[in-house]
Amino acid sequence: MDASDWSDMSDTLDIKPFFMTKDDDILRFSLNPSGNHLCSPSDLLGRHLSELLDLLIPTGGGRELSVDGYKLLSERQIVQRVDRVHADRNGCASDPLELYEPRIGYIKRMLESLMEVVQLESGGKPVDVDGFRLKHPPQWLTPGGGANDILAHAASRCNLHCRFCYNSDAPPALSLKPADPEVEYRHVEARIKHYAPNGKLNIFPNMGSPKEMLAHPRIEGILRQLRAKTTEVFRIPTNGAALTPAMVGILAEVKPVLLDVSLNSSSTERRSWLMNDPSPQVAIGSLARLKAGKIPFSVVIVPWPFPSRKEMLEDLRETVAFAASFDPTLIQISLPGCARSLHEKAAFPLDEVWTELRAEAGELRNMVDCPLVIRPGLFEEFDDPAAPNDPLVHGVMKNSPACRAGIRRGDRIVRVNGLPVSTRPQVRSLLTTVHQSDLKETAVLIERNGNLLDVTVGLQDYEYPYTPRTATHLGIVFASSGIPHEWVAKVKDVIVSHGAREVLLLTSKLVRPALERLLAHNGSFSGVKLHIRIPKNDFFGGNIFMGDLMVVEDFIRAAETFVKEERIRPGLVVIPTSPFHLSRWGRDLTGRVYLDIERALKIPVRLVECDPIFD
Template identity: 40%
Template sequence: MQRNGNPNSRGNDASQDYVFSYKLNREPESRPVYHHRPAELVRAILESLLNVVTPMKAGEDTKIDGFRWLMDTESAFQIFPEADGHSHSSKTAFYEPRIDLIKKLIESIMTMVEFEQDGQVIRVDGFRLKDLQDWLVSSTGDPREVFEYAGSHCSCDCVFCCNKGNPSSIVVDDSPNRTAEEEFEEMRTRTKYFSPEASKALFPGLGCVYEVLEHPFFMEVLHLLREKISQPFRITTNGCNLSPETVARLAELKPVYLYLSLNSSSALRRQRLMRDVEPRTAIKSLPLLRQHGIPYATVIVPWPVDSINEMLDDLSSTIAYAAGHETHLVQVNLPGYTSHFSSTGLFDLPQLWRAVVSRIRELREEHDCPIVVMPTLYEENIYQPRKNLPQILGLVKNSPANIGGLQMGDVIVRINSILIHDRPQARDLLATLQQSEARTATVGVQRGHQTLEMSLDLTRNSYPYSRDMDNYLGIVFAGTGLRTSDIESLREIIEARRVKRVLFLSSELMKPTFEQCLTESHLPDKSKYEFDIAAPKNQFFGGNILMGDLLVVQDFIDCIRDYVSQKGYRPDLVIIPSSPFNLSGWGRDLTGRVYLDIERETGIPVELLHCATMYE
């Protein structure tokens, strides 16, 4: 669905609001299931509704898959078309499916009626949202919900850019090119309705994934936001625009944190990797950021544009350069690509990833900044026999944890008087301390064969640590981990369903951690039910992608069908972590397709295990 907009000219309080308008299709986007138009009209409306709401009876969820006419008890109609292996979801349905619902309702009605005005047939080709107050949704209060819409263009052309590998059906902004002024009007309107205090904001759109600092009105948007809120601005940038003037202007808007995609401290290599016409601007920005007291993460994709050894040497040099300019942390994103990026193998992924992780583990001993490898579970699965430990991966320089004597490799066993059992628990308690008015804290750690207790002065800190930006007193962990409550929720789902055969679908990376947590929790109870685990393949993206959060509905459907074919029987229940469906907030994958389609196409009950996004 395309979104157009221009300043609103209605004569009311919203007269200056941006207009959110949407095109209508005169012809259906998919083939009708029934050629009887009244039946198809009702079927299409019900299908659209049931992708947005869950029917209930006596307070319990209920499922509907068909209907009949009140005056015809013989004929029955199926709501959902037979599976054809393809998604027909609108991209707008990803973030705000209610707009997609309105669109489909109008289009369905238009198959049977004409609209009139003053007795004359009029051709309706679109609609607009009327009162934006009706479109406020829950908000985390992150100002990126407003300023990310500035990222409509990019000054680089990175050889590893993920956008080059996106399938055509992925949910990225496909609206017609708008002027910078129109984009600014949308961001200005979003700022107007953005209310962190009330935890409300305008519904999210598809957003943009390019360079926000490239936008001519970006600074003006930040100033509008800063007049309204004090929350930190977390800005992702390729650094091309980080001139001395820009850095100074950003410093006026503190608190500000940058995720700087540097990739190389060598001008020649950065130019080759990113096709940056002036690579020294980004490279020289690191001391400028330090000078102005703006904390930043240095982001590196170790892409083997030449030999692996040359790449590793440059990785070492770049991390040394960033550490020398007091980067807050270094984030190394292990490279990968989809089959849409390249249909042939570009490198040996296991060999490359192992080489990068091995080098990073050496560099952590040399530098005083945290170095994180993403996805974090890859390293943990190789080097840590025991998963989910609250082990310190790194410490932000000059943070309370760093000044207080904690060290990389320490395993946290106690925070104040509370015993710590796993990483999520440690993260939660440290985050609570970070946000509190507490001035001191005691952290007990296991260091080798010793158990030590450290007293932290939470008021002692300096750059690059920032109380506004850090979450865990300067402690950096290897990912989020798996919560004990997730396992308990799993147990509750199984017991409530009273089933015999359960299939749990996990990502390859998360599977070892999940299996360990199951064993420790004495789940499953083999006397009551059979429990099996399978890991779907990322067939939609293809290539060497293996992250669970990038799985889509069709990947899960294919996995279940393969499982049934191999086992010769059907499970009674399939349970899937909600992580791949969390981004939209509406239970939809990255193509905009609702998870309910998995059950509709396989005929096997499916339940989501609600959990935090894993990023693994």
């Protein structure tokens, strides 16, 4: 891309010209050359190649090539092995940029290796360099999560310590310790300055930190500066401890906002015990304040099966009833789990507890007038492989266009604007198109108790808690996003293009039943034996089993176990892209590139595009 291309992009995306200032610390990086002359001039080239092979895939004739060595033109009789020094099977990246923008790490290590070989000079005198700075910041703008991505960088600290918190087991790059709040504030200011709202382009976009953004000492200034830059909805996950009357007032002034309030219990005693909250009444009382300020919010509850499962269920019933009385957009029951360190102290029979909570959620839906979902949503329908793609209405947001048109939980959507639908992904896609359109009304054909009913949905007919900016699908809520039929077609395309006869497909426990049904429905792969296996999540350990939380080493172990037990060496390993969704660069949560799976197994590995199942 040349200068004229950047000029055109700047005009289109409203990227303003700027001058580098001392506040642009996010564009500066330190160098730590060893000074031990460990890298020879010949080794330097191999090190560069090794780094590049974690950033790009060589091709020949349009086909991907696997490279494990090279020859120097000066020594063509010798094959040098590619040194995989950065593919440590037990290592984890400590810098988030290794996940989200690994080119920075490449530049850093290459400069350091060059400085082991050469001495930099200026005016004929040696110069000791201890850092570098990026030129032309617009070249580093990349698509990300928009304004919410920037806000997440303020979530660097937590004001509570929940019993079920997983942060102690999170990979190092996702569990950074908070820095000086003023330094963090300057970094967020720099991100806001460089942000291009029209294209949602950020400097080094990433998920920030999974802690409490409202606990940041400078959060008010961050919210106001970001609101001056964009009209996007701010979606703010919060434990509620900072939702004082003053904070709710600030949030009302920076609308549109949507909060996900992790209430967990409406009992001051139990919330205090669960979350080590010294002032539980703040969060519990915040629901009334949010409703009064007409700030839409969902309520999140993690039912914790201690001190007893009986107490867990009793508190869940009371908390759901309490939360529903303040008109949340929905209530989310997040099924509990615990990683390795927590599991050692608080083990529980996960399958039993989840099944018990699913049954309880079914009963609670009859008691409230807002949608109630469990997460992960696929567990809701785990026992029926056909259910995840059924276009069944799971709930309807109060006062939404769908609600006012008379659509109810249990209705099955048959047509949208005259277009027939047969799967959940289809109906979600059509409803999204209608929701974002300028239409004033839309026709929906539903099936209820075996009868077909025509419903006219007025897109402008709504009141709080629904708003078009903060809701989706006209207020209709589904149990999960479903599994698109197109995913099976993508799997077939990958297998056919590779020509393998024995294929190992690695997926997750929750996806497998629906996936096997889709594969059977779409016919077998001619001449191909497809083996489906579920890797164990050894990285997080405990009773964690979610597919999107698996890492490179989990996939390597699963494939090695398959080869050993089945005595079959597949010609291809297929993996969904979702465990690598945080990074455009194919990194897992630990920072390792998925290509390390192929390097370890010596078997071709291909990723199949698959969105992460957030619900």
